[in-house]
Amino acid sequence: MSTPAILDRKDFDSLLGALRDRGHEVIGPRVRDGAIVYDTVDTAADLPEGWTDEHEGGHYRLKPRTDKALFGYVVGPTSWKKFLFPPQQTVFRATRVDGQLRFEPGVVDDHPRAFLGVRSCELHALAIQDKVFMAGPYADTTYQQRRESVFIIAVNCVEAGATCFCVSMDTGPAVGAGHDLALTEVINAREHYFLVEAGSNRGAELLAAVPHRGATEQEINAARGGVAQAAESMGRKLETEDIRALLLGNLDHPHWDEVADRCLSCANCTLVCPTCFCSSVEDSTSLDGGEAEHTRHWDSCFNQDFSYIAGGSVRASTASRYRQWLTHKLATWYDQFDSSGCVGCGSCITWCPVGIDITAEVAAIRASDQRRGDR
């Protein structure tokens, strides 16, 4: 959209300042409790300078880097979804006044936010949730209200984590669309700068407000080289060829039971997944019956009550719940939303307390495909 520019590391604070001047709360990466989480960022000093993250199935460690990179990590334990689709929100309150019920909608905190450090996989996840919540005749207006004011500064990955597989899902590591600005961090013994590319008019307008200069071909190549390097070093791979038919043709595969032996049905995978969108609503009443509240909170297909209908839970076994999650994510999501529900961020692998690996489970089913004749 624009010619690439260079933002020097020493001018990074002016970028944050320009966002604040435009009324945005900047949310970006910070070190907290031994991890890189997304939270309010005031200055560049709040960013995880010199830190990286180590990922494996059921394993995450914050580690020092040998350089002072600001974005030298992959993805954290939290996804951006909590800012647009909050874990808990009041839908409405009802008060009894003179025998009549008075309804009042919940307050939507839609102050302008800027997301700093959004990775390509996460941008794809945002696009998926946008479709889930805003497309079609029943848009979620509370999501829409929060989403409309979000300014997105994406960051290209120049390193891949051990649980990353965005290349398999065609969702990264290079930032494609959906951002206002995209940064690529370049750091070596001599220099530390960011290649900046605008993805929207307001991105270009913001860039104009901060110190920058045109990028040389050499600088552009250095940045592109980093992204290419990340693409080559994916920690995981998921074969997606024919995946919908493969999974839906293996609904009775014994591997679902094998996974269930390991699965804790604790719901962590769904809660860290940047595209999982399920919620439940509940009503509560005050002791005197004068007030009631209707709240919506994150829920999960791994919880028994989630599939509870008259007579009991439809998915009583853990095997059926794991199968529901995986086949929805990788197969029936295509029927519902015209895309995969997986962006290859690897969060479900890292944050599963026992390290169940979606790529390995699909590979196991593929290796002993039980479809007959119709292949």
Place this chain on the structure above:
Amino acid sequence: MNTPVQRPKLAVWKFASCDGCQLSLLDCEDELLAVADAVEIAYFPEATRREVAGPYDISLVEGSVTTPRDARRIRQVRQSSRTLITIGACATAGGIQALRNFRDVEGFINTVYAHPEYIDTLATSTPIDEHVPVDFELRGCPINKHQLLEVISAYVAGRQPNVPTYSVCEECKRGGNVCVMVAHGTPCLGPVTQAGCGALCPAYNRGCYGCFGPKETPNTAALSGQLGALGMGREELVRFYRNFNAHAEPFRQESERHDK
């Protein structure tokens, strides 16, 4: 004062316990007057000497059954209660005192007491529902006062209480806690423990102690496998599951699997 004419009569009973759970009712300082408006506090020795004779609409029962006398008394409580709700780990799982269930109580008595003949106790500490039918169990050591208010409100309104049976992990993730097990290697019972505490310990970078007992469909064997990989030995695993809910079936079975 907008007091209903016929308020449900509430009784609070104590069995073998520390009193912490029934104190949770008194801890509802801001809501206490509303509670007293919504129900008639008919029997609650911890709060008042005033005693209204039964039968009672709601009985909150705290504590486990550890003596022959209490085994008889709980039947009387059941008989005089329309709805019986057990509160806390002692009443719902036998409590920390259920550690005796794994050992020789006779031996303890002879070792500890100068006059063992004065001691009249059962060999086990058992939850209330092993003695009488229970209408609702509220977990926790101690219980969460917000859940207690929710249960009382639900009873008064004639609706189902919102008391989830899923894992503590749900509360961790909703609260934005970093997973102590994955990110720090800290052993945690959260993935097999029922929510309700608000993930209090993980919020302070501690592993979950399992105060709210086993969650729905807990896979303790899989968790133990991972805890072993994190360096826990058999003896540690036994102690890990033998806490305030040691006698709760999934935790008991898992601890016994490693206690060989």
